[in-house]
Amino acid sequence: MIPALRDVSLICLIVPMLLCLLIPLVLLFGTNWVLRKGRRALPSKLQSVHQTLRRVDAAVDRGGEKVVRPFVSAEARVITTQSWWHKLWQPISKDKS
Numbered sequence: 001m002i003p004a005l006r007d008v009s010l011i012c013l014i015v016p017m018l019l020c021l022l023i024p025l026v027l028l029f030g031t032n033w034v035l036r037k038g039r040r041a042l043p044s045k046l047q048s049v050h051q052t053l054r055r056v057d058a059a060v061d062r063g064g065e066k067v068v069r070p071f072v073s074a075e076a077r078v079i080t081t082q083s084w085w086h087k088l089w090q091p092i093s094k095d096k097s
Helices: 002-096
Strands: none
C-alpha cells in the first residue's frame, strides 16, 4: 500500500514540475519561430520602405532647391554688383588721394 501511495505522490509532484518546465520551453520555441518567420518576411518589406524613403528624400531635395534657387541667384547678383561697384570706385578713390 505504501509503495503505491508513494508512486501516486511522486506523480502528483512531477506533473506540476513538468508543466512548469513546459511553459518556458513553449515560450522559447514560439519566440524562436516568430523571429525566424519575421526575419524571412521583413527584408522585402524593409527594401520597399527603403525605396520609398529614397523617393521622399529626393522629392524633399528637389523642393528645397526650388525654394532656395531665387535666394542663391539674388545673392550672386548682389556679389557681382558689389564687385563691379568696387572696381568702379577703386580707381576714382585712388585718383582723389
